[in-house]
Amino acid sequence: MTLEEVQAKLETGLEGSKVSMEGDGCNCSAVIVSPIFEGMSLLQRQRLVLGLVKEEIKSGELHALTVKTFTPAER
Numbered sequence: 001m002t003l004e005e006v007q008a009k010l011e012t013g014l015e016g017s018k019v020s021m022e023g024d025g026c027n028c029s030a031v032i033v034s035p036i037f038e039g040m041s042l043l044q045r046q047r048l049v050l051g052l053v054k055e056e057i058k059s060g061e062l063h064a065l066t067v068k069t070f071t072p073a074e075r
Contacts, residue, residue, distance in 0.1 A: 001061045003028055006053065013052040029066035037071045045069040 003021040006028060010019045017034035030049070037045050049067045056062035 001056055006030070006062065006065070009056075010049065010052055014049070027064045028062075029068070031068045031070070033070045033072055033075050035072055037069050042069070
């Protein structure tokens with residue numbers, strides 16, 4: 001799975017979000033800024049994001065994804 005594919009999947013699942021990616025296709029990190037995260041705990045944010053790529057992680061297509069999440073006000 002390429003970084004572009006991971007980024008597209010996250011941006012589609014988190015409408016109105018800005019996603020920037022680093023790393024390689026199977027082991028990458030994402031910084032996500034989204035108004036969706038307003039009022040959510042860090043754990044809730046992580047679960048939401050990782051839920052979007054759960055199948056890819058399960059299948060091994062995506063080995064690991066490190067996530068940093070922010071609201072627009074936090075950025």
